[in-house]
Amino acid sequence: MNSINNSLVYDGHAYDAFVVIHNPDFNAGFSVLMTYALNGVRQALARNWLPVINFDNSCNTFFYDPERGENIWEYFWEPVMGVSYDDLLLKKANGDIGSDQIKRFKDQQIFDWHNSDPDRIATFWLHEEPGDPIEWMRKHREIGRYYVANFINVRPEIISKADAFARERFDGSFLFTVHIRGTDWSYAEPTNHQRYFDRIRQIIADRNLDKFQVFLATDQTQFVDIFQEEFADRLVSYDSARGESFIAxxxxxxxxxxxxxxDVLIDILLLAKGNHLLKCAASVGEYGAWFNPDIEMTDFGVESKFIKKNHFLISTGFEKLGLLESPLQKFFVAISRRLTNYLESVVFKFDQRAWAHPRIALAYGLRYLFSYLPRLLVKRFLKLLRVLLIKFPSRILRVCFQVKHD
Structure with missing residues (x-):
């Protein structure tokens, strides 16, 4: 074989070209990045192309740290099939491959494969509404587990950190691992924490468990407190970043x-270490099941319904699960939702399936603007009210008292 052909051989198989898999979704969360990558790998192999992941900062910057390099994928995972993006650039610079041997998928293709391809790698159904949710999950879980086992290689230092935490905090008793989603989660019905409590207590009774622990992975700070009240010192959780509102x-x-x-990747690895996994219809818990094909599981997700509305018109998990704590907080959320919903659905008439990037950016920009604007306006109003009702009258009284005293 010549040098060009040698560059395209991996594990004894000759490929026709390389394909650079990119992330077109500027709002993608962490586990969704894995799903985009794996669907890209699946499509690459179907074309006999060798996949190379390059998730740079041109679209999604939530996880981008320039000190760690330009390719976000390689902060957390090894190259999926032995070739990094830097390796690919070097091969091209050295003349080992030509420009015509480097392919790239279109953004719309990637979105379609992620959202509507019936054979896609997916953690939850979307628009298709399966007649048998359990069978749908079984089929897609089998696909997901295959691709995780063969193409996801977590960096060793992250695996070591997760293993060290497990050795230190897990005591060897029966381990429930739990994932419950809150904050901005909105595409399906959330599962209330009481369902988790009831199921755990049922398993404890059925198995006559004297000793057990509960590992909790969640994006919502309030759930840590709620589970702590229920399980006390039996609860274990990693020091992950969490939100206190509807912002992920x-x-x-x-x-x-x-x-x-x-944090998310370590939570996934720890979820996979349980004797029994309890999860909702969200991707982090499903990845926990994919990383451990033998784990026993309670999947509340099969009971969830996909919400058939514009993404921006749906109440978040934070709201649906009753985590709004004060009347003022409820007021802020209600005002921000009404403002953004009106602008997005009436003024701009956004259609989520047909957006181009500028419209998506504008939509999310509006959401953040009007998430904080009501709070700012109310603070300014309260400050003005304080001046009018307290400071101003007190000054008048002081002046009057001084005049009278004089």
């Missing part, structure tokens, strides 16, 4: 980009 932790500016991703 990967969008929080005060959390380092790398930590946002590493």
């Amino acid at each position: 932790p990967f969008k929080l500016r005060d959390v380092p980009p790398y930590k946002k991703g590493e």
Whole structure:
């Protein structure tokens, strides 16, 4: 074989070309990045192309840290089939391959494979509404487990960190691993924490368990407190970044980009270490099942319904699960939702399936603007009210008292 052919041989198989798999979704969460990558691998292999992952900062910057390099994928995972994006550029620079041997998928193709391809790698159904949810999950879980086992190679330092935590915190008793989603989660019906409690207590009774632990992975701070009240010192959780509102932790500016991703990946690895996994219709818990094909599981997700509305018109998990704590907080959320919904659905008439990038950016920009604007306006109003009702009258009284005293 010549040098060009040698460059395209992997594990004894000759490929026709390389394909660079990119991420077109600027709002993708961490586990969704894995799904985009795996669907790209699946489509690449169907064309006899050798996949190379390059998730740079041109689209999604939530996890981007320039000190760790330009390719977000390689912060957390090894190249899927032995060739990094830098390797590919070097092969091209050295003349080992030509430009015509480097392919690239279109953004719309990637979105279609992720959302509507019936054979896609997916953690939950979307628009198709399966007649048999259990069978749908079984089929797609089998596909997901195959691709995770063959193409996902977590970086060893992250595996070591997860293993060290498990050795230190898990005591060897029966381990329930739990994933419950809150914050911005909205595409399916959420599962209330009481369902988890009831199922765990049922298993404890059925198996007559004297000793057990509960490992909790969640994006919502309030759930840690709720589970702590229920299970006390039996509860274990990793020090992951979490949100306190309907804003997902990967969008929080005060959390380092790398930590946002590493926390989720460690949670997934720890979820996979349980004796019994309890999960809702969200991707982190499903990946926990994919990383351990033998794990026993309660999947509340099969009871969930996909919400057939524009993404921006759906109440978030934070709201649906009753985590709004004060009347003022409820007021902020209600106002921000009404403003953004009106602008997105009436003024701009966004159609989620047909968006181009600028419209998506504008939509999310509006959401964030009007998430914070009501709070700012109310604070300003309260400050003005305080001046009018307290400071201003007190000054008048002081002046009057001084005049009278004089």
